[in-house]
Structure formats: C-alpha cells, structure tokens
Amino acid sequence: MKTEIRILYLEDVAADALRVESQLRKSGLVFQSHRVESREAFLSQLEPPPDIILSDHGLPSFDGFTALGMAREKCPDVPFIFVTNALTREMEIEKFTSGVTDYVLKGELDYLPYAVHQALHKAEAQRSQRQRLNELYALPPQSRIESRPLPICSSCKKIRDEQNQWKSPEVFFNEHLNIHFTHGVCPECTHKFFEKTAAKAVEG
Numbered sequence: 001m002k003t004e005i006r007i008l009y010l011e012d013v014a015a016d017a018l019r020v021e022s023q024l025r026k027s028g029l030v031f032q033s034h035r036v037e038s039r040e041a042f043l044s045q046l047e048p049p050p051d052i053i054l055s056d057h058g059l060p061s062f063d064g065f066t067a068l069g070m071a072r073e074k075c076p077d078v079p080f081i082f083v084t085n086a087l088t089r090e091m092e093i094e095k096f097t098s099g100v101t102d103y104v105l106k107g108e109l110d111y112l113p114y115a116v117h118q119a120l121h122k123a124e125a126q127r128s129q130r131q132r133l134n135e136l137y138a139l140p141p142q143s144r145i146e147s148r149p150l151p152i153c154s155s156c157k158k159i160r161d162e163q164n165q166w167k168s169p170e171v172f173f174n175e176h177l178n179i180h181f182t183h184g185v186c187p188e189c190t191h192k193f194f195e196k197t198a199a200k201a202v203e204g
Helices: 014-026 039-044 064-074 089-097 106-138 141-147 169-177 187-203
Strands: 005-010 031-036 052-055 080-084 102-105
Touching (some): 014 031, 014 106, 039 064, 052 064, 052 106
Parallel strands (some): 005 031, 005 052, 052 080, 080 102
C-alpha cells in the first residue's frame, strides 16, 4: 500500500468530514483528503483517480448513487465506501449489485479504518493480479510458465512444480501467477452431489 493515499470525500457537512478524518488519522493512516460537495467538483477529482472514495449517501444536491455511477465509469477499480447516517435494506442490496465496496455508519466510525484498509488491500491485490495476467498474455505461447508442459496428476489433478512438489491447482497458480480461485459447484456436479446425498439419506 502507498505511504500516503489520496481520498476523495463527497460530504456536505464539514463537522462530519472532520470526524471521519480524525478517526482515520488515529488509526495511523497517512492521507490527503479532498472534500467536495457538488457534482462538478466530484467529477473534476476523478482524474487522476484517487486511491479510495468516501461518500455520504443523502446529499441534497448530489445523490450518492449518482456519484457511484460516475466513479464506476471513470475509475472502476477505485474502492467506493458509503459513510452514512442510516443503512436501509435497499442499500444492503446495492452493495452486491452496484459495486459499492462497503458501508460505514457515521455512528460507528470505529469500523471505518478497517473498512478502508481492507478495501485498499483488495484493490491492490486485484491490480497486481491483473498486471501479472497481462504480462502473461503478452508473452508468446512457448514462453508461458517457463516454456514447459505442466506435469499434472491424472487422478487428483495436482501439479508438480520446479521443486518437484505436487500442489493443488489453486496453490500452484496462486504462487506462479497470483491468481485466486473461488469455489462453487457446476450444474453437472450439483446434480451428482445431490444424487449421492439423497442416496446416503435413503441408506441411513
């Protein structure tokens, strides 16, 4: 993470902004904060992109979700955290559908430094992963992963690395390409899984 980060803060109440900045400084975060209140000022601060955006939700002259949409268009990789007085069910849903990184209640600012650190670390990891993938794709095919076939176990699918250690695909690609996997179940395996579960229940 950078030694000093740049925060763009959409907030029309100066006292609330001071409380937020004080809480972040108490946590040891070193930053420059640029507080704006209008659409025009917000837009002007998106280039060059800040490291993170904090935003109130209910500004009378500029809606927070409008600000989010502008940020996603201009700098989609920058974390966006709402710092608001109230958290509604609608806002919770928006967290999963509109690209909001997190919500922090103004009455619970102790959580804000953690939310900011988590958002910055996640964004940095994503940038690093994307850069590594771009570098990999820029190589000619014969140069990728040390120009050699990958020895893979035909049974358990573990991959043998340069130290002759057999590792799961998740571990291997994380170590070599900084790729992180999420796990789910595909439709075909879901069907198989539930068949086995149902069979065990009948046997039991």
